[in-house]
Structure formats: structure tokens, C-alpha cells
Amino acid sequence: MPRHTPPRPPRPARARARLAFALALPLLLAACGTAGGASPQDAGPPRPGGTLRLGISSNPDCIDPQQVSTNASVNVGRQLVDSLTDQDPKTGAITPWLADRWTVSPDSTSFTFHLRSGATFSDGSPVDAAAVKTSFDGIKALGAKALLGSSYLAAYRGATVLDPATVRLDFTQPSAQFLQASSTMSLGVLAPAAFRHTAEQRCQGAGLIGSGPFVFTSLKPNQDIVLGKRTGYHWGSPLWRHQGEAYVDKIDFRVVPEPGVRSGSLTSGQLDAITDVQPVDEPQFSGNGFTEPVRPNPGIVFNLHANTTRGVLADQKVRQAVSKGVNRPEVTSTVLTPNYKPATSILGSATPLYTDLSKELAYDPAGAQALLQSDGWVPGPDGIRTKNGQRLTASVLFSPVFNQNQSVLELIQQQLRKIGFDLKIELHTNSEVTRLQQAGDYDFLWYNVTRADPDILRQQFSTKTNNRSKLPADNPLDASLTEQSATVDPAKRKPAAEQAQRTIVEQAYAIPVFELTQVLGVGPNAHDVGFEASSRLQLFDAWVSGS
Missing domain, CATH: 3.90.76.10 (Dipeptide-binding Protein; Domain 1)
Structure with a gap:
């Protein structure tokens, strides 16, 4: 039985670790810096005590770490x-x-x-x-x-x-x-x-007994969740910046769904930090002592996931043309901000064993039109292509889990009209999307999934699991997905993981668009609010200073 016993990393100096954490994140797209105000280092060494008031974008309907899935719930549960x-x-x-x-x-x-x-x-x-x-x-x-x-x-x-x-x-x-x-x-x-x-x-906190650095204190639905520091805690991860107890006495997660109100509460000093800063609000946190920590999510990027048994999407050339017709840099530069990266694979760039397929995902409207023309799809009177009386159209199901989803899809809709493809946009609740997905009643699904391991592809694409593409059993993709799950050795996993990514992109089973990024707003009194590998909040090292 081979041993996998990583050595404990040496404990770096606190100041060096604080800087290295921000700079060493894979493909970090914007620095956790400040402009026009005091930097976190200017506040002096970390100090214990105080309450971190953290604004979150939605009400965690469950805070049991073993049950939750939404970002708000995960960020609470991770601390317990x-x-x-x-x-x-x-x-x-x-x-x-x-x-x-x-x-x-x-x-x-x-x-x-x-x-x-x-x-x-x-x-x-x-x-x-x-x-x-x-x-x-x-x-x-x-x-x-x-x-x-x-x-x-x-x-x-x-x-x-x-x-x-x-x-x-x-x-x-x-x-x-x-x-x-x-x-x-x-x-x-x-x-x-x-x-x-x-x-x-x-889910409501009763009997939620963990060994983490914080303990559950109280929950008021749609208002706040309060966690208290665990006295005597001394078995933290060696990756953390200090050992012993957490710095802050309390974390008060305050539910503030409206993005503008959340941002305003931070700038006014009612909150110390907020999650889910929207692109339109990012300029507010470019100075005056505010910082904007960001980290791309690992896992499956936001994508148009095709049901390959439905309508025009059963045609491989149509799916490939759609992929060529999506202008990913335009999406991030027009609807989002420089903190968001155009997709360069079905996996985000922060995912272990990610493969750069940016050439395969380059914007190529001429190539898209040539593919469709060779496949018998000719322009109709309204610009939408037809073939044997069938219009080149498909619908995409989405829910507003990310504030910019509709704006992104509307831009993609405009881009695809240029190649003669009519993308219809259907807004549904989370539960409705889940029901339709489980029933296979969709053309495209719009979603992302966060996980810092390439096996997330097997969970969504394998015919033995979710099979969102509705592929036949024993296809070549299945073989790659199974092979990468057979060993923990990265050198042996990498070729299979790369082949799986390549197959998905080249066959256009899913059309990657952009990487979701966690964007935080942190006020001048909050420090070292960071991320773990799955882009979830890591608050053990966080501390607050006086005004």
C-alpha cells in the first residue's frame, strides 16, 4: 500500500505569509491591494478580540456543513x-x-x-x-x-x-x-x-457540534447567524497563518440580499466586509482603505451544457458552431469586470489538472458560419438559419444564482444571432431548474459547479452519474473520466483529465463561457479575510482593528 504522507510545511513569518497568500493563488486576476488608503499591513500585527460583521447575499436555509450547498451556507458552515x-x-x-x-x-x-x-x-x-x-x-x-x-x-x-x-x-x-x-x-x-x-x-443549528475554530451561537432567519470563537482551539490546519485560537471573538453573518444595500452598508461602516460584490459596485472599493480580495472558483465554469438528444443540439456541428460563435472576452469585458476570466476550458484555471484549451475556444464567427453552411443550415429571411423547414434554435434554462446571469445570456443571445442561431432564454427558480434537469427536459443548462478537483467532470458528464449531456453508455468520454478516478497520483491522473476536458470542448458537449470569481469587499477595519482552495471563506486568520 503506497504511502501518501506530505510533510508539514514550515511556519512562515506572519507578514510574509499574509502577502504570499494573496500573490500565490493560481491565476489570481486582481490583487488584494488598496489604493488611496491604509494597507492591511499598516494596521499593525493581528490582534485578538472584536466582532467581524460580514454581509452575505442570501439567507442560509441550512447551516449544517454536511448538508449545505449554496455559497452563503457554505461560508458559514466552513468555520464550524x-x-x-x-x-x-x-x-x-x-x-x-x-x-x-x-x-x-x-x-x-x-x-x-x-x-x-x-x-x-x-x-x-x-x-x-x-x-x-x-x-x-x-x-x-x-x-x-x-x-x-x-x-x-x-x-x-x-x-x-x-x-x-x-x-x-x-x-x-x-x-x-x-x-x-x-x-x-x-x-x-x-x-x-x-x-x-x-x-x-x-440545519437550524441544534446539535451542530464540530471541532472547528468557531461554534454556533444563534440563528435568526433572514437576519443573521452568529458564531463564537472556540476557546482552547489549537489544532488548526498547517496552511493557516497562525496557530492557536481564532482572532475574532464573534462572526456576525448578516443577511443583506440587495447588492446596493450590501455595498452601501460596507462603505458606511455598518459592515466590516461583504461577499458577492457585483461588477457595478466594484469601483466603490478601489480606495479609501477598502480592499477587494478575489479568487476564481475552481471546478466547472459557467457554461451552456447541451442535451445532445434534443432538437438541433443533437447535431455535433451545430454545437461546435455555437462554441465558435460565443465571444468570451466580450462577455467578461462588457457585462463583467477584469476580475472575471473568459473560460479557457470546461474547468476553471484554479482547478488542479486544468488544461488550457484557449485555442479551441477562440472566437471564430466565420468558422461557425462555414460549419453551419456545410451542414445545410442556410440563412432565413430574419437572419436565423433553417434546414428542411427547421429553425436553428434552442432554449437555455437558468436561475438567478449569480446576479449577472441574465445580462450574460442576453449578450450571448446577441452574439449567436450573428451566426444565425436563435438562443431563447428561460428564467426559472432553482427548484424548477433542478426538476427540469432531472427530467431531462432542457436544451441547454446554464450553471457552474465549484470543486477543486477534476473529478467534478465525472459527476456531471459520466453516463454512470448525472450525464447532463445525455450521452450513450460506454462512450470515449466515460473511459477518460473513469481512468482519472482510478489513482491519486497526479502524474497518472493528468493525461486522462486532460483528455476528458479536450473531448468535452471539442465535441461541444458543453460550451464554456466564463470563470465565476468570488469578489469580496473588505473595509479598513477588517484584515486577512481570505479563501481556502475551494474559494470558500477562511476566517480563522481574520481580525478587526479599531476605527
């Missing part, structure tokens, strides 16, 4: 639990956290974790092998309620306690992706006592 491993935002490497070391079986079906000593849950019980087993069994038992964790544990067979500090997790098939999944909040470890409460009770 520790994970078996952590992931370096710079390199994508998996590093120790609750587990000091681990081994992986040659076929990637068995993962043995050796736990560090001294970690406890907030009820005082130990983070031992029995607790890890109870937690993972509990996630599996949640089924579909564990919206992210259930996909990571789809092949989970069970856990075996080898001794109080050693636990083995077994899978029915190769699951290389699990090592990265073990670093996510969705597989964060909860205490055995937490599972005496129902899933619904945990």
Missing part, C-alpha cells in the same frame, strides 16, 4: 468544522489537518487516516477514529440531503476503526477523488452527539 485533510490553494496539494498522515491502496478503494492527538469537539468529546466513522456513516445516511457529500461518498462501503487514532474508509470502486473530498467542508467531521438530532434540527 475541521476536515481530515486540507488543500493548498496555491498548488492543489492535499495536506494534513485532523489527520497527520494517510495511506491509499493501489486501486484507490481504501484510505487509511492516522489522526493527530488532542483535537476535541465543542462538547469536549475526542476527535477519534470512532467519531470519524460515525460522522461519515452519518453523511452517507443523509442521502440526497447531503447535497455535495453524497456525490463524494457515492461508492462509500463503510469505515473500520483500526485503533482509537486510526480509521480506514473503504469504497466499492476506485475513488481517487475522495482524497480531495476529504478536505472539503461537506465531509467535515461532526461529533457523535450531533447525530442524535435530526437533519432538519441540525
Whole structure:
């Protein structure tokens, strides 16, 4: 059984680490700097105490880390639990956290974790092998309620306690992706006592007992969620900038759905920081002591995902023409801001094993029109092409999970009309999109999925999982997706992951458009509000200074 035991990185000097964190993020598109005001370093060394008032864009309907999926919920839940491993935002490497070391079986079906000593849950019980087993069994038992964790544990067979500090997790098939999944909040470890409460009770904070640096204090729906500092915490990730307890005494997540109000509350000093800064509001935070930390999301970029069994999209040349007809740089420069990057693959550039396919995704309207013409699609009287009486048209389903979605799609609609393609835009609620997607009742789906591992492609494209493209079984893409899931060795995974990305782009099973970016607004009294590898908030190192 090969060993995978990364060494603990040396502890860098705090000031150097603060700067390196911002500059070392992969393909970071804008610096976390300031203009016209004091820099974070000018505030002096980090100091303990105070409350971080953080404005979020939506009400977390559930704060149980093992059940949540929306950004607002994830950003709250991440602070409550520790994970078996952590992931370096710079390199994508998996590093120790609750587990000091681990081994992986040659076929990637068995993962043995050796736990560090001294970690406890907030009820005082130990983070031992029995607790890890109870937690993972509990996630599996949640089924579909564990919206992210259930996909990571789809092949989970069970856990075996080898001794109080050693636990083995077994899978029915190769699951290389699990090592990265073990670093996510969705597989964060909860205490055995937490599972005496129902899933619904945990969503509202009851029995939410983790080992993380913060503990749940209160929840007022549509108003705020308050977390308190965990006294005595001293088992943080080696990737964090300091050890010991968190700096702030409290984090007050305040629900402020309206983007303009959220931005105004930051500039007026009612909030210390905000998430989801909209492109139109970004100029407000370019000076006067404000900073704008950003990080591209890893995982699947925003894309038009084609149902290859529906209407004109069953024609490969039509899908390829649509891809050539999308002007990605125009989308980011017109509707978004320089903080957003045009897609250069189906995976975001911050994703481990990402492959740059920018040449294949270059804007080529002449090539698009030539493809359609050769395929028998001729311009109609209104400019939309037809073939044997059929109009070249398809619909895209979307929900307003990202404020600029409609504006982006309207611009793409205009771009595609230039090649004779009529894109119809259909706005639905999140639940309606989910229902239509599960029924296969769509032409294009517009979405993105965040995950810092290329296995996210298997979850969306494989015929054995979601198969959003509705591909036939045993297609070449399936083979690549299966191969990349068979080993944790990046050198062996990379060729298969690259081939999967290339196949998706070249066959235009999905048309990548832009990378979602997390854009924060941080006021002059808040410092070191950062991101972890999945572009979720990491607030252990955050601190506040006086006005």
C-alpha cells in the first residue's frame, strides 16, 4: 500500500505569509491591494478580540456543513468544522489537518487516516477514529440531503476503526477523488452527539457540534447567524497563518440580499466586509482603505451544457458552431469586470489538472458560419438559419444564482444571432431548474459547479452519474473520466483529465463561457479575510482593528 504522507510545511513569518497568500493563488486576476488608503499591513500585527460583521447575499436555509450547498451556507458552515485533510490553494496539494498522515491502496478503494492527538469537539468529546466513522456513516445516511457529500461518498462501503487514532474508509470502486473530498467542508467531521438530532434540527443549528475554530451561537432567519470563537482551539490546519485560537471573538453573518444595500452598508461602516460584490459596485472599493480580495472558483465554469438528444443540439456541428460563435472576452469585458476570466476550458484555471484549451475556444464567427453552411443550415429571411423547414434554435434554462446571469445570456443571445442561431432564454427558480434537469427536459443548462478537483467532470458528464449531456453508455468520454478516478497520483491522473476536458470542448458537449470569481469587499477595519482552495471563506486568520 503506497504511502501518501506530505510533510508539514514550515511556519512562515506572519507578514510574509499574509502577502504570499494573496500573490500565490493560481491565476489570481486582481490583487488584494488598496489604493488611496491604509494597507492591511499598516494596521499593525493581528490582534485578538472584536466582532467581524460580514454581509452575505442570501439567507442560509441550512447551516449544517454536511448538508449545505449554496455559497452563503457554505461560508458559514466552513468555520464550524475541521476536515481530515486540507488543500493548498496555491498548488492543489492535499495536506494534513485532523489527520497527520494517510495511506491509499493501489486501486484507490481504501484510505487509511492516522489522526493527530488532542483535537476535541465543542462538547469536549475526542476527535477519534470512532467519531470519524460515525460522522461519515452519518453523511452517507443523509442521502440526497447531503447535497455535495453524497456525490463524494457515492461508492462509500463503510469505515473500520483500526485503533482509537486510526480509521480506514473503504469504497466499492476506485475513488481517487475522495482524497480531495476529504478536505472539503461537506465531509467535515461532526461529533457523535450531533447525530442524535435530526437533519432538519441540525440545519437550524441544534446539535451542530464540530471541532472547528468557531461554534454556533444563534440563528435568526433572514437576519443573521452568529458564531463564537472556540476557546482552547489549537489544532488548526498547517496552511493557516497562525496557530492557536481564532482572532475574532464573534462572526456576525448578516443577511443583506440587495447588492446596493450590501455595498452601501460596507462603505458606511455598518459592515466590516461583504461577499458577492457585483461588477457595478466594484469601483466603490478601489480606495479609501477598502480592499477587494478575489479568487476564481475552481471546478466547472459557467457554461451552456447541451442535451445532445434534443432538437438541433443533437447535431455535433451545430454545437461546435455555437462554441465558435460565443465571444468570451466580450462577455467578461462588457457585462463583467477584469476580475472575471473568459473560460479557457470546461474547468476553471484554479482547478488542479486544468488544461488550457484557449485555442479551441477562440472566437471564430466565420468558422461557425462555414460549419453551419456545410451542414445545410442556410440563412432565413430574419437572419436565423433553417434546414428542411427547421429553425436553428434552442432554449437555455437558468436561475438567478449569480446576479449577472441574465445580462450574460442576453449578450450571448446577441452574439449567436450573428451566426444565425436563435438562443431563447428561460428564467426559472432553482427548484424548477433542478426538476427540469432531472427530467431531462432542457436544451441547454446554464450553471457552474465549484470543486477543486477534476473529478467534478465525472459527476456531471459520466453516463454512470448525472450525464447532463445525455450521452450513450460506454462512450470515449466515460473511459477518460473513469481512468482519472482510478489513482491519486497526479502524474497518472493528468493525461486522462486532460483528455476528458479536450473531448468535452471539442465535441461541444458543453460550451464554456466564463470563470465565476468570488469578489469580496473588505473595509479598513477588517484584515486577512481570505479563501481556502475551494474559494470558500477562511476566517480563522481574520481580525478587526479599531476605527
